[in-house]
Structure formats: C-alpha cells, structure tokens
Amino acid sequence: MPCMWAIGNSSPITSGLLSYGVFWIDTGSFAPWRWFYVITGLLTIMFAIAVWFLLPDSTLTTHFLSPVERAHAIVRIKGNHSGIEQKHFKRYQFIEAIKDPKTWLFFFHAWSQEMANGLTNQYSLIIKSFGFTTLQTTLLGIMLVTIPFSERWALIVAIWIRGTGGIPYSVVMVWAANCSAGHTKKTTVIALYHVGYGLGNILSPQLFQPQYRPRYIVTWSVILGVAVILPTFIILVLRWYLQKENARRDALDAQGLVTEVGVLTHDEGDGSKTEKVVDARQLDLTDRQNLAFRYVL
Numbered sequence: 001m002p003c004m005w006a007i008g009n010s011s012p013i014t015s016g017l018l019s020y021g022v023f024w025i026d027t028g029s030f031a032p033w034r035w036f037y038v039i040t041g042l043l044t045i046m047f048a049i050a051v052w053f054l055l056p057d058s059t060l061t062t063h064f065l066s067p068v069e070r071a072h073a074i075v076r077i078k079g080n081h082s083g084i085e086q087k088h089f090k091r092y093q094f095i096e097a098i099k100d101p102k103t104w105l106f107f108f109h110a111w112s113q114e115m116a117n118g119l120t121n122q123y124s125l126i127i128k129s130f131g132f133t134t135l136q137t138t139l140l141g142i143m144l145v146t147i148p149f150s151e152r153w154a155l156i157v158a159i160w161i162r163g164t165g166g167i168p169y170s171v172v173m174v175w176a177a178n179c180s181a182g183h184t185k186k187t188t189v190i191a192l193y194h195v196g197y198g199l200g201n202i203l204s205p206q207l208f209q210p211q212y213r214p215r216y217i218v219t220w221s222v223i224l225g226v227a228v229i230l231p232t233f234i235i236l237v238l239r240w241y242l243q244k245e246n247a248r249r250d251a252l253d254a255q256g257l258v259t260e261v262g263v264l265t266h267d268e269g270d271g272s273k274t275e276k277v278v279d280a281r282q283l284d285l286t287d288r289q290n291l292a293f294r295y296v297l
Contacts, residue, residue: 018036060074094184110200115203168235173193179296207219243295249291249294
C-alpha cells in the first residue's frame with residue numbers, strides 16, 4: 001500500500017511531462033488534450049487487466065507464495081487477532097460500523113484533510129496567475145499568503161511544499177483498516193473514508209471564489225483551520241479513544257474475562273447442525289466482538 005500511494009502521488013511528474021508533450025501534437029480536428037485522455041485511459045485499462053489476473057484477493061490464493069509461505073502469512077494475523085475474513089455481506093457488521101464512533105472520526109478526518117485539495121484542483125490556474133505562460137504552467141505542474149506576487153518562484157515552491165499535505169491521508173486510511181475487523185465492517189469503514197475523501201474534493205474548490213482574488217485570504221484561512229488544525233485534533237482524539245479501549249480490554253484480559261475461542265456452526269445439509277469450538281481467529285469477528293483484538297496506535 002505505501003508503494004502504491006507513493007507511485008500515485010508522483011503521478012503529477014509523469015502527467016505534467018505527458019501534458020507538455022501532447023500539447024505539441026497536431027492532428028487537425030483531434031485536439032491535443034484528447035490525446036492525453038486516450039493515452040492515460042489505455043494505460044488505466046491495461047493496468048486494470050493486469051490487476052484482475054495477477055493480484056490475489058486472499059492470502060489463501062496467493063499464487064506466488066508456497067503453501068508454507070501462505071501459512072506463515074496467515075499466522076501473522078495472530079498478532080492483532082484480526083481473524084480470517086469471510087467475504088460475504090453481513091448486515092450486523094454493517095450496522096456496527098455505522099454505530100462505531102471511530103468510523104465517523106476516520107470519515108471526518110478524510111473530509112477535513114481533503115478540504116485543502118481545492119488547491120490541487122485549481123493548481124494550473126493558480127500557477128498561471130503568477131505570470132507564467134500556458135506551456136510553462138503545464139511544465140511547472142511537475143513539481144503563500146505572505147509572499148509578494150513579484151516573487152513568483154517563491155510562490156511556486158510554496159505550492160510544491162503543499163503537495164506533501166496528502167501524505168497523512170494514505171497513512172490514516174491504512175490505520176482505519178488496521179483498527180477494524182470483520183470483512184463487512186472493514187469494507188464499510190474504508191468505503192466511508194473514501195466518501196469523506198470525495199466529499200472534501202467536491203467542496204474544496206468552492207473555497208476559491210472570485211471575490212477572494214487575488215490573494216484568497218479567506219480561502220487560505222479556512223484551509224488552515226479545516227484542513228490542517230482539525231485533522232490534527234481528530235487524530236489526537238482517535239488515539240485517546242483507542243488507547244482507552246485497549247486499556248479496558250487489557251483489564252478484562254487480566255481478570256480472565258476474555259476468551260480466544262469461538263463456536264463454528266456447520267450445516268450438515270439434512271437439517272441438522274453441528275457445532276465446533278475453534279480459535280477465534282478462524283472466525284470473521286468484528287473488533288468489538290473479539291475482545292482479544294488490540295487497536296493499532
């Protein structure tokens with residue numbers, strides 16, 4: 001996942017060069033910007049096909065690992081008792097995810113974090129307003145308030161530094177996944193996290209209103225409060241909440257009130273059912289059901 005996000009965040013480098021290159025393509029009525037979407041669309045389709053056939057959806061079906069290596073990979077989940085996922089929808093896990101406070105803390109973190117993404121969406125327009133040409137603006141896309149407009153290179157550097165602001169998003173997304181157990185619940189938590197991401201990207205461009213030009217003082221003030229200070233506060237609340245819950249579970253475990261086994265019910269097909277006591281890690285339990293689960297801090 002870190003490698004995936006690192007490659008994704010470096011895409012402005014290649015896309016900037018590609019945009020600069022296709023700008024020089026002259027094919028008559030077929031505009032140069034259309035070539036950009038054709039090329040990136042074909043690459044996306046090719047990548048999707050490769051992922052469909054080559055990327056396993058479970059440790060149990062990982063073709064590039066030997067049976068022994070698969071067993072070792074499964075054993076790794078014992079550390080946090082996340083369990084073996086059963087990939088079908090479970091209504092009670094969905095409801096639990098909706099009622100879980102940390103689900104919404106992660107949601108609001110994604111939303112607030114992405115409220116600064118209006119800068120990314122307005123990237124080219126902002127750079128062009130510094131006095132660069134269209135071609136220069138496209139090329140500079142590869143790589144604020146108190147800096148004079150005459151110092152346009154200082155403003156460019158400030159924009160580039162702002163690009164590092166997306167790093168916490170991917171880190172907290174993985175944290176949200178690691179703090180959730182149960183396939184349906186984890187999927188719901190991550191889905192809501194991405195909904196928050198999308199909501200932030202929809203709303204953030206609206207901060208750049210014409211009446212705030214040219215310095216966008218109001219816009220930068222809102223971004224500072226909502227996209228910088230608020231996410232930090234949410235992270236601190238999340239850590240306090242999860243640390244407190246871990247301490248509660250440690251206390252229960254010390255009293256011998258935590259069990260690491262569960263009952264697996266099997267339908268024999270003739271109307272009868274058999275029950276078998278198994279390790280809780282073999283069940284698709286949520287983090288609230290499995291008190292042996294510990295949240296990552």
